[in-house]
Amino acid sequence: MQLLYMRLGTNDLSRSRAFYDATFGVLGLAPSMVEADPPFIMYDLPGGPKFAVGEARNGEPATYANGGTIMFSAESDEQVAAWHAAGLAHGGSCEGIPEPKPRANNAFGAYLRDPDGNKLCCYHGVSFG
Template identity: 35%
Template sequence: MLSHVFVGINDFERAFGFYSALMDTLTLKLKFRDEQTGCAGWMAADQPRPLFVISRPYDGNPASVGNGQMLALLAPDRATVDRAHAVALAQGGSCEGPPGVRPQYHEHYYGGYFRDPEGNKLCVCCHDPA
């Protein structure tokens, strides 16, 4: 369904450190890194798409977060959700909701919410039973 997800960032080195640790926890591999343009992308080890890309905006203006926008990354199990949330906070992210079951979505939904150091909201979630 998705080709790629693009998250605008301003501080490439800081964002790269944050997302490298998070993507490693989710076993996603780095596909490219271009320090000159301030762009990097990750993918699953066995598929070329979808890509998760961070980059400075192409128009040269500062990146800004959108109200009501959030990206949810899929984890294989609840323990990975817990680890990813902890890694995000350890890398300078801020908590937007600790990992836990959210039955308002469905009975097995387990997610943790956080913002990256630039304020982008993310979730790591699992849809499987414990």
């Protein structure tokens, strides 16, 4: 099995584009090339799934998943810190400062909420093997 696609909801696509273009840019991804119509943005994650952010298809306001977190990897502690700073500068909020995380065997990580409240984290040195 392989995860092919992941999508989060947003209530302000241009605000989300600025946030994700900035935070993913720090991690080495190009800005989203999807135009304003259809109403979503998409990124090709290296070696894996597509990551999309868009308006809810049912026309209702987008909400975040309570208890849900999406993790991204970084190549260094400094890249984690830069990811966190880019997120804060583009409408995100802090959910955990960049530092060694005891629950992750002291891997260096940071947590953000995107502008719509979706919880994200970025780690260097974490392993799931």
